[in-house]
Amino acid sequence: MSDLTPNRQPGQPLEPIDAEKLSQLAEKNINNPEGGRKVIRTHTEADGKFRNYTRVRNLEPVLVSEPPALLGDDTAPNPTEIAQAGLAACISVGIQAIATHRGVTLTKIDIDIESDIDVSPTWGVGDLAEDKRPGVSDVRVKIDLEGDADRETLDQIQKDAIKWSPVVNTYTRPANLTSELV
Structure with missing residues (x-):
């Protein structure tokens, strides 16, 4: 077991995605290519010392920062x-x-x-x-x-x-x- 993926057991199948829904999604986009075109929106606000918080959909904000060598506080990936x-x-x-x-x-x-x-x-x-x-x-x-x-x-x-x-x-x-x- 990895500490990065604690739910995954070595050698066991990965939790599957729904094959039928995958086929339906593909068929929908084949039949209506314009329907597959989306706009992705994010909103980022600077918090100082190169810390930036980004909101994606209605999820918790994602913190992005810089390491000390690039004048950041090393609180998050750059x-x-x-x-x-x-x-x-x-x-x-x-x-x-x-x-x-x-x-x-x-x-x-x-x-x-x-x-x-x-x-x-x-x-x-x-x-x-x-x-x-x-x-x-x-x-x-x-x-x-x-x-x-x-x-x-x-x-x-x-x-x-x-x-x-x-x-x-x-x-x-x-x-x-x-x-x-x-």
């Missing part, structure tokens, strides 16, 4: 770490959905991600040379899957999850972003 956690979770959701759709029972989804980042541009007040790229440049994802399928099938499931992941596609095909002072 924005890049949160983005990386979102990337891993999105891949995991995709893996579980694809496995369910294909009749594969999974007993393990573990994802490790490392990314390279250059923090020398320091939020626009540091080194602003043309060759500087704020943000991650290289992302390495390692996926450990176990279930009642052969390695080739598990590999295809993870490859398809990567291909269809909204967050992977945000990393690899960035969205158009606008900003305005209101």
Whole structure:
């Protein structure tokens, strides 16, 4: 048992998602592609010393901060770490959905991600040379899957999850972003 996932027993099937509802959701979006287009809203408020609280839907606020090396108080993951956690979770959701759709029972989804980042541009007040790229440049994802399928099938499931992941596609095909002072 992992202290990260205390409800998961090694070798036991992961708690399944409803395969019938997954099929219904897919069919609904196939029949009405416009119905699958949604707007995601968040609201963030700064609390000082780089602490930011973000409300998503009606959930408890998510705290995002910075480590001491970046002048934060180390009370929470930083924005890049949160983005990386979102990337891993999105891949995991995709893996579980694809496995369910294909009749594969999974007993393990573990994802490790490392990314390279250059923090020398320091939020626009540091080194602003043309060759500087704020943000991650290289992302390495390692996926450990176990279930009642052969390695080739598990590999295809993870490859398809990567291909269809909204967050992977945000990393690899960035969205158009606008900003305005209101």
